[in-house]
Amino acid sequence: MTDDDKALRLALAERLAAGGYLRTAPWRAAVEEVPRHEFLRGGFFERADGPGPTAWRPVLPDDPRWLARCYDDDSLVTQIAGTIVPRDIRGEIMRAPTSSRTLPSLVVRMLEDLQVEDGHRVQEIGTGYSTGLLCARLGDSLVTSMEVDAGVSASANIALGACGYFPELVVGDGLAGHPGGAPYDRTIATCGVTDLPYAWVEQTRPGGLILATLCGWLHSSELARLTVAEDGTARGTFLGGQISFMLARPQLPPPLDNLPAFDNGEERTAVLAPDVLDDWSTRFVAQIAAPRAQRISLDRDGRTEHVLLDADAGAWAVLTQDGDTWTVRQGGPERLWDAVEDHVTRWKADGAPPLERFEVTVTPEGQVITWSKV
Ligand SMILES: C[S@@+](CC[C@H](N)C(=O)[O-])C[C@H]1O[C@@H](n2cnc3c(N)ncnc32)[C@H](O)[C@@H]1O
Structure with missing residues (x-):
């Protein structure tokens, strides 16, 4: 770490506090401590201006703009089309992003919304900068993070090690959770889900919280916080803010390659x-x-x-x-x-109640979303 990146970390924390995202001293200390650029050593992709479909151009650490960009309040794409990383590309690529370093203001907003206390054990889905913040806040022995992509997990492991953190990292489908580390006080997903898995309810202790963004294939999504009850169900509400996230890979929509004729309806x-x-x-x-x-x-x-x-x-x-x-x-x-x-x-x-008046319930039978009248 250098004085340059320390100044950038302090400035990022200041900006996130001024924006109202960073609300408590322990999370501010975590943002001031964790070097986000360690999680971007492989570079990132930035959007190339131009007409037509979105094209992405790599920015590598030898680019003079790289370090400062790592501390912008920006989501930075780190993988495209499931395997392609910035070093693989010269020029531009036009495929969909599949992994990113989440927008810092969104990460800290979610971590604040997670309402952790000292000593809490946390299960996280989607490994990266947020894992570093959890380690800084709680201590790495209390953090388990699952990542479906082995390459993403490996590079996050190196970044976490460079920061001095050694949490339990699991490569696998986070929708199944990691029962080996249960029960957790908190479960947080940094990818979106269409259906909240019951495994997370089973693995979070009664009274514990689950925080995840409920997404859908029509591209509307909301951050939900559920409390696990003694009866093995979980119930909660949306927290607002029109949050969107990359979907958990097993819940991505199927490709639309063979369209029906749309006749005879x-x-x-x-x-x-x-x-x-x-x-x-x-x-x-x-x-x-x-x-x-x-x-x-x-x-x-x-x-x-x-x-x-x-x-x-x-x-x-x-x-x-x-x-x-x-x-x-x-x-x-x-x-x-x-x-x-x-x-x-x-x-x-019913008066078009806002999404904050919706309720989400997860039971062994699945997820139900209801709203109450205005
Ligand atoms: C927006 S990124 C967030 C990464 C990290 N939390 C951060 O702050 O840098 C979402 C991550 O979720 C991972 N992911 C997607 N589906 C997953 C699944 N089913 N289980 C575990 N991780 C998954 C992706 O590979 C991606 O790395």
Whole structure:
């Protein structure tokens, strides 16, 4: 560590405190202590400006901007397409990011929301800078971190070692948790999930907390905090803030490579137009109704078709506009737009309660999300 990076750490802590993300002294001390650049020794990708699909360009530690950029309040992409790291690329690449160093303001907001106390044992899903902060705050012997990607875990291991931290690192699917270290006082996920795994409830002690971002394939998501009850269930609410995260790998949506013809469906006048899905909260409600649906738009015969498609089940809904009227054509084993209209209409009739008034319950049978009337 050098005076340069110490000054950068202090400045980052100051910025996060001024922004209201860093709220307590022990977490501030952790941000001041942990060198984020150790977790970015392999470089990162930055977005290349230009028209068309997003392209990514590597920034390596020999770039004069690298050190300062490591302490920006920015999410920095560290892996693309499941395997490609910055050193693999010269020029630009146009594929989807698969691992990143999370936005520092989001990491510390989540760590504050985790409400840890001295002596707490924490299970974390997604290993990296956040693991370093947990070690600084609690002591590395109380931290277990799971990472699905062996390469990401190995480089985080080197970075943590350089900081003097040796937590238990497990390579594997964090959705199964790590029962060997249970019970935990806290479980935190730094990747998004579509369904909160019951394993986390089983492995967190009664009275303990689970913090994770509930995401969906329509791209609306919310941070949830649940308390584990004595009866082996967990219940909680959303904390607000429109947080988004990379999805846990086993819960990524299937690729949309073989689109059905969208013919021979049942047709009716739609009650709701597809632009209801442009609103974050409405989209979240729609996701509850059609959790396996993905949204695409197609230009066919000179007009735009707005499509919801559940690729695994083969269910689809296509919305097209005729003047002021929308028509929906639906096919497959489920009527996706019927389900969306039913949920959204009931939610609006209940006063369109904000997502903070929703409740999430996880039992051995699965996850249920409900809302209460305004
Ligand atoms: C946004 S990154 C956060 C990394 C880290 N917490 C940090 O602060 O730098 C999300 C991480 O979750 C990991 N991940 C995705 N699915 C996972 C799973 N099922 N189990 C464990 N880790 C997973 C990804 O490989 C990725 O490294």
